[in-house]
Amino acid sequence: MPKWLADTLEQLVPDSTWTVETQMTVRIDRKSAPEPDVIIASVPYDPDRTQFTPSEVALAVEVVADESQQRDREYEPFKYARARIPHYWRVEDEKGQPVVHTYELDETTLPYVATGIHRGTLNVAAPVMTTLDLATLVR
Incomplete structure (x- = not known):
């Protein structure tokens, strides 16, 4: 699913000044370099x-x-928020269908704030305008 999601998001980024990647390292500090399943970066490819x-x-x-449930739900959001990554999405399987939990960073207090739980259709305005039929992510 990460590759399909990345391919779909790549069609939605506004222009070539944005990059969509899978399994790419994000160097937070000397001791922390996670590899999110998908990222959107505001730099050219x-x-x-x-x-x-x-x-x-x-x-x-x-x-x-x-095998990544606890890490993706508890540790990664905290790590990304402390690094000030503005948006975090967590994609879960719910009875064979993808559900996307979306979060946005609260710049004042630094934790993520839930902005939605999306079933069927993902419809968000940030970081890029996205309307996505989530059923297309399932084969």
């Missing part, structure tokens, strides 16, 4: 790039699997 800084990342997406 560079085929030689191997990592991003948090200030370049507009959205981090984690697709929850059984």
Whole structure:
């Protein structure tokens, strides 16, 4: 699902000054370099790039699997919020259908604030205008 989601989001980014990547390192600090399943970065595509800084990342997406459930729900959002990544999406499986939990960073207090739980259709205005039929992510 991460690749399909990335391919779909790539069609939605406004122009070539944005990049959509899968499994790319985000260098938060010396000891922390997570690899979100999908990111949208506010920098042009560079085929030689191997990592991003948090200030370049507009959205981090984690697709929850059984083995990553606790990490994706509890640890990754905290880590990304502390790094000031403005948006976080968590994609979960609900009876065979994807559900997207969307969050936006509260710049004053720094935790993420839930902005929606999307079933059927994902419709958000940030970080890029997106209306997506979530059934297209399932094969």
